[in-house]
Amino acid sequence: MFKTGQxxxxxxxxxxxxxxxxxxxxxxxxxxxxxxxxQSVARMYDFQSRPENLxxxxxxxxxxxxxxxxWQLPRSYADLVERRRALEAWTELHGGFLxxxxxxxxxxxxxxxxxxxxxxxHDPARAKALSDYYHYARDNELYLTYVIINPQADRSKAAxxxxxxxxxAGVVDQDAEGITVRGAKMLATGGIVANEVFVTCIQPLREGxxxxxxxxxxxxxxKGLKILSRKSYEEHAGNVFDxxxxxxxxxxxxxxxxxxVKVPWDRVFVNQDLKLxxxxxxxxxxxxxxxxxxxxxxxxxxxxxxxxxxxIAETNGIIAFPQVRETLGQLxxxxxxxxxxxxxxxxxxxxxxxxxxxxxxxxxxxQVLTQQNYNAFIGALRDLAGxxxxxxxxxxxxxxxxxxxxxxxxxxxxxxxxSEGRVKFFKLAWDAIGSEFASRHTQYEMFYAGAxxxxxxxxxxxxxxxxxxxxxxxxxxxxxxxAELAQVSQ
Numbered sequence: 001m002f003k004t005g006q007x008x009x010x011x012x013x014x015x016x017x018x019x020x021x022x023x024x025x026x027x028x029x030x031x032x033x034x035x036x037x038x039q040s041v042a043r044m045y046d047f048q049s050r051p052e053n054l055x056x057x058x059x060x061x062x063x064x065x066x067x068x069x070x071w072q073l074p075r076s077y078a079d080l081v082e083r084r085r086a087l088e089a090w091t092e093l094h095g096g097f098l099x100x101x102x103x104x105x106x107x108x109x110x111x112x113x114x115x116x117x118x119x120x121x122h123d124p125a126r127a128k129a130l131s132d133y134y135h136y137a138r139d140n141e142l143y144l145t146y147v148i149i150n151p152q153a154d155r156s157k158a159a160x161x162x163x164x165x166x167x168x169a170g171v172v173d174q175d176a177e178g179i180t181v182r183g184a185k186m187l188a189t190g191g192i193v194a195n196e197v198f199v200t201c202i203q204p205l206r207e208g209x210x211x212x213x214x215x216x217x218x219x220x221x222x223k224g225l226k227i228l229s230r231k232s233y234e235e236h237a238g239n240v241f242d243x244x245x246x247x248x249x250x251x252x253x254x255x256x257x258x259x260x261v262k263v264p265w266d267r268v269f270v271n272q273d274l275k276l277x278x279x280x281x282x283x284x285x286x287x288x289x290x291x292x293x294x295x296x297x298x299x300x301x302x303x304x305x306x307x308x309x310x311x312i313a314e315t316n317g318i319i320a321f322p323q324v325r326e327t328l329g330q331l332x333x334x335x336x337x338x339x340x341x342x343x344x345x346x347x348x349x350x351x352x353x354x355x356x357x358x359x360x361x362x363x364x365x366x367q368v369l370t371q372q373n374y375n376a377f378i379g380a381l382r383d384l385a386g387x388x389x390x391x392x393x394x395x396x397x398x399x400x401x402x403x404x405x406x407x408x409x410x411x412x413x414x415x416x417x418x419s420e421g422r423v424k425f426f427k428l429a430w431d432a433i434g435s436e437f438a439s440r441h442t443q444y445e446m447f448y449a450g451a452x453x454x455x456x457x458x459x460x461x462x463x464x465x466x467x468x469x470x471x472x473x474x475x476x477x478x479x480x481x482x483a484e485l486a487q488v489s490q
Contacts, residue, residue: 002049002058002068003141005042011195012038014221018192018254020229028192033232036240036248041143041193044093044101057086061138070106071138073114074356080346087296095432096301097249099294099444100190105144105198108290109134112269114355115284119269122276130269133217137196144217146198147185147256160209169199169258170211171272178264179214179271188254189444191227194220197256202281202450205274213277215270216263224261229254233437241396244428246437285357291449292345292358295366298445299342302335305381308429312385315425317415324384331380334373341366364458367449374445381433389430392423 009029018025020033028034048057048068058066059082069086072079087103094101112119113134119127137144150159150168159168166172169183181199191197200215218225234250237243270276281287309331313319341362348359382389393412398404399420412419432438449455 002066003045004049005039005044005046008045008143009038009042012193014219016192016221016227017225018227018229020232025229033229033235034192034252036234037250037252038193040094040098040248041101044090045141047090047093053089056089059083065139067138068102068106068141070103071110071134073110075354076356077346077349080349080356080358084296084342084346087293088300091297091300094249095245095304096297096299097245097441098190098251099297099441099448100145100251101297102143102194103293104190104290104297105146106137107293108146108286109137109144109198111286111289111357112280112284114289114353114357115280115286117353118279118283119276122273123271125265126269126271126276129266132266133269137217142196143190143194144196144198145188145191145194146200147188147191148198148200148202149186150201150203150212151184151186151255158206158209159212165211168201168212169214169256171214172211172260174271178262179216179268181214181216181258181261181263184255184257186253186255188227188256190251191220191254191256192229192252196220199256199258200270200280201277205277207274210272210274213270213272213274214268215277215280216268218261218263218267222261222263224259226257226259227254228257233435233440237437239396241424242427243431243435243437245431246435250437285352285355288358288360288363291363291367292342294448295338295342295345295363295370298370299338302338302377305377305432306331306335308432309381309384311425312381312388312429314416315414315422316386316388327380327384331377334377337373338366338370341369361459361462361464364455364462367455368452368459371446371449371452371455375442378433378438378442381429385426385429385433388426389434392426392430 012029013027016028018028018031018034020031025031025033029038047053054066057069059069059072061067069083072083074080074083090101090103112130116127116131119130136142147169153162153167159170162168166183169181169185171179172182173180185199188197196217196219198215198217201212205213220227230253232250232252233243233246234248234252237247237250240247270280309328310319313324313328318324345358345362345366348362349356350359351357393399393404393408398408408423409419412422414422417425430438
């Protein structure tokens, strides 16, 4: 029996301390800032627990137990493709708007587990903690988020140079039971609807910053953990008709503050080890595997936005215009590019420690290009829609007024649908590409993988430079100055 939506909802009633609008939220499953998003996540678990989705969404583990494919460790190209189909199906439930749904951090932990020999070489006890945690999270169907970025503060200074050395979460003490952590981390996207949080640092650390070089996982209701929510778009959405996305898929982002949180040793994967903190991402499949999931999500999201684009053109009766078809063709090429990268990532994969892992160079190339293209893609959709995104009824309550409803019928016309259908569609389009919720998503797609210089450096680091320069060298070796001089002198 797999986790159901109701079971996940119940798991969130654990006393976690979430703060929003100047007060503690209490039960997040009932709070108006979070309750519809909680239900959206619940629907994902209901989908995976249906008997007809057993083969699609689950795999048989080495112990004979079936688990969600988000935890699958592919042994072949076919395994990887099978897992991707499960992730696609789950993503379609939210159109790609839950950037840190349960499949993202599960992919990170699974990738770290694939690189277990690295941990064993550094500290066998910490390696065992990671191995045990992977199995625990998998077998208990945990929804994980992570916080891997330090608070921005004064970016001209390192973490240990800030006015408060514990602005960034670091080890303040350790004993026979574990480590004690104090300070803040960001961004716990999806954390309010998750079960546990994986805490570490993906940013480069240097000598003297060992206290921040940690990696561990704790429940979201851990004693001393405070969850500081950003503004809730869901709370301000009001109803689903006017804000069909913001009202249901606002995964939220939060700063986590660790007020002397005790972390037991069996939850600590790295303890004040600079080299292993960096290596856990880039010397294991973790970084590639988690961002491969992100490209799958983006692929589905781009398909959703292409549907928006097509329906804008049809609803406005401009689908036959040559310039509109040209715009749609350009957008289709950008959408297909993302899908092509996903398939290339899989086809060019390689074996690592007995596991089949997507190709890193293809991944980072995809991230560089999608970071650049997403903003332009959204801009093209807004250009295509024109004023139709703006001149909409103020809210669904306008339909409740007979006089206004009659006027809406006259002023909101379309060759493909009635006035209600036109308003309903353009409300969805606005929430996808123009609302405050949509603006957050544009920012998210531009920076979830890191600043552009970060992804470009990953692309530089993983590109096959030897192969490329080898082509040039072989061409240079195919002729010589002396040989050409000899030919000329004959």
